Amino acid sequence: MKTYRLDELALLSEDRAVQRYFDGRNYKVWRSVLFVLAFACVVLVPLNLSQGRHLEAAVAGADLVLMAALWLLRRRSFFERAFRPMLLAFLILELVLALLAAPPEMDIALAYFFFPVIVGALRLRASEYVLLAATFGLLGGAGVLWNQGEVPTSVLVGQLFGLAVPPVAVLVAALMLARRDRREFLLRWRSAGTRERDRLRMRDELADARRIQLSMLPDAAPRLDWLDLSGSSLPASEVGGDFYDYLPLSDGRFVVVIGDVAGHGVSSGLVLATLKGGLHLLRDDLAEPVAVFRRLDRMVCETVRWRVIVTLLVALFDPRRGRLTVVTAGHPPLLHRSEGGRIEALGLAAPPLGTRLPQTYREESAPLCPGDTVLLYTDGVTELADLHRAQFGEDRLAAALERAHQRAFSRAEAAPAATVIRESILDTLARHKSDGPQLDDITLVVARVGSLGD
Numbered sequence: 255m256k257t258y259r260l261d262e263l264a265l266l267s268e269d270r271a272v273q274r275y276f277d278g279r280n281y282k283v284w285r286s287v288l289f290v291l292a293f294a295c296v297v298l299v300p301l302n303l304s305q306g307r308h309l310e311a312a313v314a315g316a317d318l319v320l321m322a323a324l325w326l327l328r329r330r331s332f333f334e335r336a337f338r339p340m341l342l343a344f345l346i347l348e349l350v351l352a353l354l355a356a357p358p359e360m361d362i363a364l365a366y367f368f369f370p371v372i373v374g375a376l377r378l379r380a381s382e383y384v385l386l387a388a389t390f391g392l393l394g395g396a397g398v399l400w401n402q403g404e405v406p407t408s409v410l411v412g413q414l415f416g417l418a419v420p421p422v423a424v425l426v427a428a429l430m431l432a433r434r435d436r437r438e439f440l441l442r443w444r445s446a447g448t449r450e451r452d453r454l455r456m457r458d459e460l461a462d463a464r465r466i467q468l469s470m471l472p473d474a475a476p477r478l479d480w481l482d483l484s485g486s487s488l489p490a491s492e493v494g495g496d497f498y499d500y501l502p503l504s505d506g507r508f509v510v511v512i513g514d515v516a517g518h519g520v521s522s523g524l525v526l527a528t529l530k531g532g533l534h535l536l537r538d539d540l541a542e543p544v545a546v547f548r549r550l551d552r553m554v555c556e557t558v559r560w561r562v563i564v565t566l567l568v569a570l571f572d573p574r575r576g577r578l579t580v581v582t583a584g585h586p587p588l589l590h591r592s593e594g595g596r597i598e599a600l601g602l603a604a605p606p607l608g609t610r611l612p613q614t615y616r617e618e619s620a621p622l623c624p625g626d627t628v629l630l631y632t633d634g635v636t637e638l639a640d641l642h643r644a645q646f647g648e649d650r651l652a653a654a655l656e657r658a659h660q661r662a663f664s665r666a667e668a669a670p671a672a673t674v675i676r677e678s679i680l681d682t683l684a685r686h687k688s689d690g691p692q693l694d695d696i697t698l699v700v701a702r703v704g705s706l707g708d
Contacts, residue, residue, distance in 0.1 A: 264450035593625030634694035
């Protein structure tokens with residue numbers, strides 16, 4: 255039978271929560287009583303046999319079998335559902351069997367002391383307490399009448415009256431203790447209910463924020479004759495701070511943007527949304543990316559009240575001139591693999607957006623040829639640690655890019671080359687991380703250049 259934690263009871267109705275809480279407590283009492291009674295039966299069987307009380311020995315043996323069966327059934331689902339009536343029936347039946355199996359001199363002790371103590375340890379409804387107290391009193395009284403023989407009526411009445419005091423006292427004490435425990439539990443239950451509702455509300459809000467954040471990432475890469483694109487973002491928490499986007503320009507050039515808001519979580523997601531909106535408003539100006547970076551830096555500084563750091567990289571692909579132009583703001587440089595196999599990093603160092611430092615954004619260009627591969631990534635890739643806290647690093651990333659490129663063109667792959675390269679790098683990252691935690695968002699964008707226009 256399951257014992258419920260307070261947070262598991264927090265969202266149940268008051269009556270149901272109290273019942274499950276008390277049932278869990280009663281189950282522990284029942285388990286202890288079961289062991290005590292089983293031990294008593296083990297003692298009573300040989301004791302009764304040695305005294306020639308074969309019927310009593312048989313009753314004790316049957317009781318032992320019954321308790322063993324109940325112990326084996328305790329993990330069944332019906333046991334929890336029917337525990338309360340089974341507990342009452344078990345206690346009444348055990349009293350009857352104990353009165354039959356125990357020596358006569360123990361009847362009064364069983365009916366008026368041992369079983370009332372058990373009742374006092376349980377937490378039941380008032381009607382259930384009354385039922386048990388009345389049963390114990392009646393059976394105990396019957397035992398007294400059976401064993402007293404011929405005694406004056408006045409003496410017998412006095413004895414019965416005296417024997418009625420313990421069950422009544424236990425009944426009153428048990429009711430008072432049950433009411434006290436119920437009040438104390440409800441105080442903790444209401445507090446836990448408030449916390450649990452707040453937690454669920456926060457979880458739902460985080461889920462909504464995650465859906466919004468994911469909706470800001472491209473659903474799919476655009477289909478271009480000359481550029482094969484594939485991107486992926488793996489948040490470290492419910493809402494990530496990484497993002498990437500594809501922005502075609504009206505003159506045929508194409509922009510890939512990748513960025514990282516420091517940290518991850520709801521606040522990062524809010525800044526991310528602001529930055530993405532600014533990029534789309536300034537799309538027509540991305541042909542001059544340095545000017546766009548300056549305006550975005552002012553926007554972040556003026557619209558975000560708390561100090562925030564945003565890294566950003568813009569890669570401008572020009573198919574007509576065969577040029578790749580890169581501007582960064584504190585972001586890791588991209589990796590450019592030429593068709594000949596040479597891998598170089600592109601992106602001149604500059605302060606991140608929002609730092610309020612002097613704006614020193616500069617362009618860096620390189621020839622763009624058919625067969626080139628460009629990899630954009632966030633620092634969550636190179637800083638990914640293994641179980642020994644060794645980071646993945648830029649050298650491993652360059653090697654992973656080369657292996658992924660060889661894989662994409664060394665065998666017949668059904669998927670596009672950019673997708674094969676991206677998945678291969680993600681597999682390498684997963685093997686490096688192994689069972690270690692992912693402490694930062696991981697974002698990759700792979701661009702594979704095809705035939706360029708004239």
